[in-house]
Amino acid sequence: MISLGIEGTAHTxxxxxxxxxxxxxxxxxxxxxMYRPEKGGIHPREAANHHAHHLPSLLRQAMDESGVPIEDxxxxxxxxxxxxxxxxxxxxxxxxxxxxLLKKPLVGVNHCIxxxxxxxxxxxxxxxVLLYVSGGNTQVIxxxxxxxxxxxxxxxxxxxxxxxxxxxxxxxxxxxGPEIEKLAKEGKHYCSLPYSVKGMDVAFSGILTxxxxxxxxxxxxxxxxxxxxxxxxxxxxxxxxAMAHTEKEEILLGGGxxxxxxxxxxxxxxxxxRGAKCFSPPDELLVDNGAMIAWTGILMHESGITTxxxxxxxxxxxxxxxxxxxWR
Amino acid sequence: MEIIKRGAEAEIxxxxxxxxxxxxxxxxxxxxxIRELDDRIRKQRTKKEALxxxxxxxxxxxxPVIYDVNLKNHEIVMQFVEGExxxxxxxxxxxxxxxxxxxxxxxxxxxLHGSGIVHGDITTSNMIVWQGHVHFIDFGLGTKGGDAEDxxxxxxxxxxxxxxxxxxxxLFRWVMEAYETHFEGATEVKKKVxxxxxxxxxxxxxx
Numbered sequence: 001m002i003s004l005g006i007e008g009t010a011h012t013x014x015x016x017x018x019x020x021x022x023x024x025x026x027x028x029x030x031x032x033x034m035y036r037p038e039k040g041g042i043h044p045r046e047a048a049n050h051h052a053h054h055l056p057s058l059l060r061q062a063m064d065e066s067g068v069p070i071e072d073x074x075x076x077x078x079x080x081x082x083x084x085x086x087x088x089x090x091x092x093x094x095x096x097x098x099x100x101l102l103k104k105p106l107v108g109v110n111h112c113i114x115x116x117x118x119x120x121x122x123x124x125x126x127x128x129v130l131l132y133v134s135g136g137n138t139q140v141i142x143x144x145x146x147x148x149x150x151x152x153x154x155x156x157x158x159x160x161x162x163x164x165x166x167x168x169x170x171x172x173x174x175x176x177g178p179e180i181e182k183l184a185k186e187g188k189h190y191c192s193l194p195y196s197v198k199g200m201d202v203a204f205s206g207i208l209t210x211x212x213x214x215x216x217x218x219x220x221x222x223x224x225x226x227x228x229x230x231x232x233x234x235x236x237x238x239x240x241x242a243m244a245h246t247e248k249e250e251i252l253l254g255g256g257x258x259x260x261x262x263x264x265x266x267x268x269x270x271x272x273x274r275g276a277k278c279f280s281p282p283d284e285l286l287v288d289n290g291a292m293i294a295w296t297g298i299l300m301h302e303s304g305i306t307t308x309x310x311x312x313x314x315x316x317x318x319x320x321x322x323x324x325x326x327w328r
Numbered sequence: 329m330e331i332i333k334r335g336a337e338a339e340i341x342x343x344x345x346x347x348x349x350x351x352x353x354x355x356x357x358x359x360x361x362i363r364e365l366d367d368r369i370r371k372q373r374t375k376k377e378a379l380x381x382x383x384x385x386x387x388x389x390x391x392p393v394i395y396d397v398n399l400k401n402h403e404i405v406m407q408f409v410e411g412e413x414x415x416x417x418x419x420x421x422x423x424x425x426x427x428x429x430x431x432x433x434x435x436x437x438x439x440l441h442g443s444g445i446v447h448g449d450i451t452t453s454n455m456i457v458w459q460g461h462v463h464f465i466d467f468g469l470g471t472k473g474g475d476a477e478d479x480x481x482x483x484x485x486x487x488x489x490x491x492x493x494x495x496x497x498x499l500f501r502w503v504m505e506a507y508e509t510h511f512e513g514a515t516e517v518k519k520k521v522x523x524x525x526x527x528x529x530x531x532x533x534x535x
Contacts, residue, residue, distance in 0.1 A: 144492060144493070145495070149491075149492045150488075151488075151492060155481075155524075155527065156527075190362060190364040190365065192364075192368075195365070195368075195369060197469065198448065198469070198481050198485070199448060199449045199450070199451070199469065199481075199485040200449075200485070201481075201485070229361075229362050229365060230365065233358075233360065233361050233362075233365055236358075236360050237336070237337070240336045240337075241336045241449075243336070244335055244336040245336075245451065245453060245493075265360075266360040267360070269359045269360035270358070270360045272359075273358070273359055273360070274334070
């Protein structure tokens with residue numbers, strides 16, 4: 001089965017074409033364009049305009065890259081939520097159009113679960129705890145009793161959002177994570193920051209405020225270093241708690257912030273110390289992408305799920321644990 | 329010393345201390361944390377945990393008795409509570425048992441909150457039924473002098489733990505019933521729990 005997946009929850013519009021052959025996932029194409037605001041954070045309408053503008057050329061590029069004739073596509077998958085309304089609606093409109101045009105079924109995919117499923121199939125882990133860290137989302141997810149359940153999450157802002165906001169304050173462009181990572185490498189002195197773990201939940205806004213206060217008296221490199229160390233250790237800690245709680249021995253990384261090498265090192269060390277294993281798909285599958293939507297669409301469709309046209313209204317607030325998971 | 333549990337942040341050893349059966353909880357160094365952060369977190373949590381457990385005991389909550397604290401090795405020596413972990417047995421027991429235990433959990437949390445103690449990691453993994461009573465363990469993430477917000481976070485975590493780990497959907501309601509009868513500030517905290525639940529990503533306000 002070949003699925004075309006459209007991702008459009010936030011700043012990235014992506015199209016992926018994926019084929020399933022038994023348990024194997026082959027990515028035939030995976031292209032995307034990213035909206036970068038000139039200043040400030042994501043403006044939802046501007047992002048949606050960006051997506052609409054790029055969709056036709058992106059579709060052509062994906063078709064060319066895959067070499068698949070358009071009539072061979074069996075399924076149209078799209079990110080139905082969670083995310084920014086205007087972006088979601090743009091992606092959904094494209095998916096509906098393709099579905100009607102090609103007379104192929106539609107499947108609306110939960111974006112967070114797509115991160116987990118693509119990681120699972122590409123890295124070969126079977127029953128992991130997912131540490132999902134992106135701009136808007138920070139969740140610790142694991143499979144239990146027929147659903148993907150959220151064991152811990154941020155109580156305020158996402159980790160990526162925390163990094164971006166700090167980055168913006170010190171004049172870095174969006175997304176600020178990679179620049180902060182570079183600066184942090186030059187940091188030597190640890191500035192004391194709040195450490196905010198509440199059970200299996202985390203909170204970042206206080207740390208962000210503390211970092212902004214430190215700007216007057218500490219080196220930027222040291223603040224970036226301290227910010228990363230504190231936040232990433234908190235994430236490793238809640239992930240470890242979830243692993244201990246669910247008695248799972250695999251940890252999977254997902255989301256754009258997982259491209260950060262220091263975070264990966266920290267989580268890998270955490271896993272090794274408890275005799276567990278850490279898995280991470282390649283960077284292009286960590287960030288928002290169409291292939292993960294396409295792949296999850298196949299899993300869903302082959303277990304009997306189709307989203308009828310009338311039910312394709314986007315779900316900005318789509319919870320991870322709302323989704324039934326008959327494919328596991 | 330026999331290691332009986334390797335938790336997320338500590339190792340638990342079973343041994344004897346001056347003729348008494350005890351467990352030693354030792355917070356281990358985490359290789360993924362930089363030294364400064366690691367030392368600070370381990371020392372702070374060991375000290376705070378011991379203080380909180382003593383305060384909880386004074387409030388009339390069942391917790392292991394503390395015999396010794398060693399801040400250099402990040403160790404607490406405490407009474408060995410040899411019972412069943414609520415997380416392991418809850419789903420196997422009949423409804424009467426579940427109801428009784430949930431009420432005791434609610435009453436216990438009420439007593440803690442009534443004396444300003446917030447547990448901080450209140451899941452069924454951290455409760456042991458021993459000699460007919462629910463004993464609370466692992467106060468490592470707790471705080472003293474918490475406000476309604478902190479207590480709300482506490483109960484919200486418990487609610488999430490019930491949802492995630494146990495099948496019977498009535499459990500948390502029974503906890504809350506007992507909580508409300510045993511703690512004056514319950515109404516305010518309950519409101520906070522609802523507020524916090526809505527604060528989580530994409531919640532629509534129902535709990």
